[in-house]
Amino acid sequence: MGYVAVKGGIDAIENACKAFQFERLKGSSAPLGVDQIREQLFLLVDRVMGEGSLYAPELAALAVRQAAGDTLEAAFLLRAYRTTRPRLGYSVPQPSDRMRVVRRISAAFKDVPGGQVLGSTNDYTLRLLNFDVAEGSRIRKMRLVGELLRGAASAEPLPDTFPRVIDILRRENLIAEAPRPPAADAPFDVTKDSLQFPAPRSAALQTLARGETGGLLLLAYSNMRGYGNIHPTIGELRVGYLPLTVRHPLTGESYTAGEVKVTEAEILAKFTDITDGPRFTVGYGLCFGHNEVKAIAMAILDRSIQSAQGASPSEDGEFVLSHVDGIESMGFCNHWKLPHYVDFQSDLDRLRRAKEIYDAQRVDQQKKT
């Protein structure tokens, strides 16, 4: 009999897992070090930390290696690990003025107090494949580093704090403030409670911060292209390190436990007429690591879902927040690979029945004519 049930069985599953391991390890090249991923593929590591919502560069690099470079899978590994860790507490809120800035730009003003700090960026590199990069010996690397450092002019150290560009406009009463929750309200925790709509802003920002970069970009892009009405200007974009401050569980005294690299974007959007006159509205984005596209897209979406009469998908809070999580959408997309023959059989039964009725009616009609 030709019948083979669609069965995996433990052996088949284990062999399939082994085959993947082998794919990753085969070939004659040296194994890719976790430290190499962390140092040399740092933007990938940052992205995975953001989407995995766990700030752990070492673990993110490990996840990238284990997932053979699949960002969604790597973020998923981090999330699954994250869920096994007990929640010991929440950090103390940090104003981003205290950020140790490594890059800061504004597209709103030519000259901003504190100045534009370009930092490190690939925005202005010509997208030409550099065939020199293909040769990667350690000696060559050291020589290149030497050349890069030799050419660098000694710069003045950056100030400890930068004034926020948006505060200039705020002082002129040109900014409409998003409604703030009462100070007593603890922020919503999306990892512990299920979202309800309309979602509180703290829940929306958390969901966006954990969102998949491509997903956020897609929705934000649809808004800037015309399925929306935000027309953003980047008030300020910052990349830098924020102090991580926690309260001691016994003494209640706060102390700094480390720092976290983040990208922050504040966008100024089309002005609206609120009760006491026209004002700019603001969108806010902040994500782990260096990921400017994500922070900007997040800020646009934060603003767009506050639109009163959302006419496009990107302005519908429920639509945006329900669909930006890469781990969830990737898992569900992949589940279609699982067998569906029971449900399909049920569909077949309905189709055959509907067709039977249709065909019978056709025959009846032909007889009549």
Added chain:
Amino acid sequence: MTLSEWINRKRHDGGAGRLDYNYAFLDEVSKREIRRKILKAVAIPGYQVPFGSRELPVARGWGTGGIQITLSIVLPEDILKVIDQGCDASVNAVNIKRFVNVVTGVQITTDTREATLIQTRHRIPEEPMTERQILVLQVPYPEALREVEPSEAVTRRMHAEADYSRMWLFLYEDIVQFNEITIGYRYPVTVNGRYIMDPSPIPRWDIPKLHMAETLYLFGAGREKRIYAIPPYTSVVPLEFEDYRFRVEDFQGRACERCGATDTYLDEIIDDVSGRRLWFCSDTGYCDKRCRR
């Protein structure tokens, strides 16, 4: 096995247990929250209770809702059966069993009667179950009204107001177009005369088993973060019109090629040698049992 045995085994015999994870993987606070939500779901049959769905090492959409329920209620002395589309040996079923076994050490079976706890995807076993058993269903779409309304905020209001006119209209329009209700699996049901509920993608064949059943049915949707339940001895009525009755799948004139059963849900298989259509029991555990008789 008792819980203390599990803990002691972990302590003394390094390889067997997983000292690095809590019993049943989830931490106790998370399990307690899920158990609270299950109690609420049981108290309000058919109502979708939101819960803080945790991330698991299994992908979203692969049964994480069911797994979280299973992990929250499984006792070390339970006997667990996991099926996928009726099959004990399907990849997803094997994978979930392997996971639950690694983090609890619980005993596994393929026998419906022997199991105390059954997790399932898309089927209810053919053999009747008892009060001693709990059936956990994995749910991809908890919202029965999703077909007619995409927004969660709106469907929750519709449920609150018991405003199900659009669902009835959907069925009516189906009849106008096809002279038949075309919903195959996921057939909407009214639970306890109140909520319209998605019974998860079980075929219509399994719907009658839900009505006034002895067994507790728990439904978990991990990605959509909802838990709901049908407690024992609860009325479950499929939506139907007087002149367009609910009907189960038609297997008249067919019999299982292996065990000869004519009263089970059958899978249609196309023989790769002859190209002939063959029929086999979807519930493989039951089919095996009949073959052994």
